[in-house]
Amino acid sequence: MTQAAVSDVPAERPASVGFRRGVLILAGLVMIGLVALFVGARYGLLLAVGLGLGVLLEGMRFGFAGPWRAMILRREPSGLVAQLLSIALVAIVAIPLLTSHAGELVGAEAPIGFAMVGGAFVFGACMQILLGCGSGTLVNAGSGNPVALVALPFFAIGSFAGAYGLIWWTNLGALPILQFRGVTGLVITLVLLALVAGVTLWRAAPGTVWLSRRHALAAVILAGLAILYLAVAGQPWGVVYGLGLWAAKVVNVFGVDLSGSAFWSAPGSVARLHASLLTDYTSLSDIGLIAGAFGVAAWRRGGLDAKLPNYRARAWVATIITGFLLGYSSRLAFGCNVGAFFSGISTGSLHGWAWFVAAFAGAFVGIRLRPILGLEART
Numbered sequence: 001m002t003q004a005a006v007s008d009v010p011a012e013r014p015a016s017v018g019f020r021r022g023v024l025i026l027a028g029l030v031m032i033g034l035v036a037l038f039v040g041a042r043y044g045l046l047l048a049v050g051l052g053l054g055v056l057l058e059g060m061r062f063g064f065a066g067p068w069r070a071m072i073l074r075r076e077p078s079g080l081v082a083q084l085l086s087i088a089l090v091a092i093v094a095i096p097l098l099t100s101h102a103g104e105l106v107g108a109e110a111p112i113g114f115a116m117v118g119g120a121f122v123f124g125a126c127m128q129i130l131l132g133c134g135s136g137t138l139v140n141a142g143s144g145n146p147v148a149l150v151a152l153p154f155f156a157i158g159s160f161a162g163a164y165g166l167i168w169w170t171n172l173g174a175l176p177i178l179q180f181r182g183v184t185g186l187v188i189t190l191v192l193l194a195l196v197a198g199v200t201l202w203r204a205a206p207g208t209v210w211l212s213r214r215h216a217l218a219a220v221i222l223a224g225l226a227i228l229y230l231a232v233a234g235q236p237w238g239v240v241y242g243l244g245l246w247a248a249k250v251v252n253v254f255g256v257d258l259s260g261s262a263f264w265s266a267p268g269s270v271a272r273l274h275a276s277l278l279t280d281y282t283s284l285s286d287i288g289l290i291a292g293a294f295g296v297a298a299w300r301r302g303g304l305d306a307k308l309p310n311y312r313a314r315a316w317v318a319t320i321i322t323g324f325l326l327g328y329s330s331r332l333a334f335g336c337n338v339g340a341f342f343s344g345i346s347t348g349s350l351h352g353w354a355w356f357v358a359a360f361a362g363a364f365v366g367i368r369l370r371p372i373l374g375l376e377a378r379t
Helices: 003-008 014-038 041-059 065-074 078-100 114-130 134-142 146-164 166-170 182-203 213-233 240-253 267-274 281-299 313-332 337-346 350-372
Strands: none
Touching (some): 014 281, 041 134, 065 078, 114 146, 134 281, 134 313, 146 166, 146 313, 166 313, 213 337, 240 281
């Protein structure tokens, strides 16, 4: 763009900027207040946590898929090390809490099985194809990313479909749920995290920053929000279940019989299908993620001006299919980067480690598939 063209772009007046940002803050407070007033204080607080997560992930450009890609392609360790640091900080609080309050708090627990490992591998590939995991897709959609907006509804449909046949998949073979608890469990978790961080730094490119200030600050804030979520909800932060529930509610409105699914016909699922989304913890935090990311994008000048990428038809078909597979595979894997990797490891579940290994391996495949599928914008 020439200097003359730049000068023709009208500058936004400080007064209008301040007014818009004031409206955004007020809107967030009103959302929290209305949920707290009409649904309950706990639900209002969970929505606030969700908003905080959306603001953090979008505002500080922090996530899960991007740092993995940076490490694989450029051997830049900072983002991945920050993820491990945040998990460690949560584990230091969460594992002792879960040990001492076993009847009040639950961890992100799941069995390791063929479907879980395979689902994690597929999810790792798909999140690199779309450049977004579960939370990343929500945040990207909230900030106006066209690809994420297309993928998100199919992610929800995939999550619903994966849950529909989940019991069949788990019956293929799985170990019992294995957990790290007590002081020993915490020490094992921290040692494993330190070993992964050590390998990451050993593989880092010479001269790269091991942990940037931005990533370190984001890791600490993320840990604080995750601990608050656990304390308020009684369960760890998750993403995938809420999306599947949204699709299930749509299906239920049209009178589709879900009795053929052991998952959706279970008493707990039936109760949630007939209850308000605002009483489902995962849905609330998912809504908060989208709204928080939208608020940050609207706060920035031009933040919602993302343009449609110059993709061919096959790229959009790949986006739809990959979005569906993200939802389906994450349900089989008992979570995404949030519910399985972050919350699983930080609450002492062994399946979180199996998920991490399988998904990271899948990420290598997804990175190679992305240009083949035409998802690199044409120039």
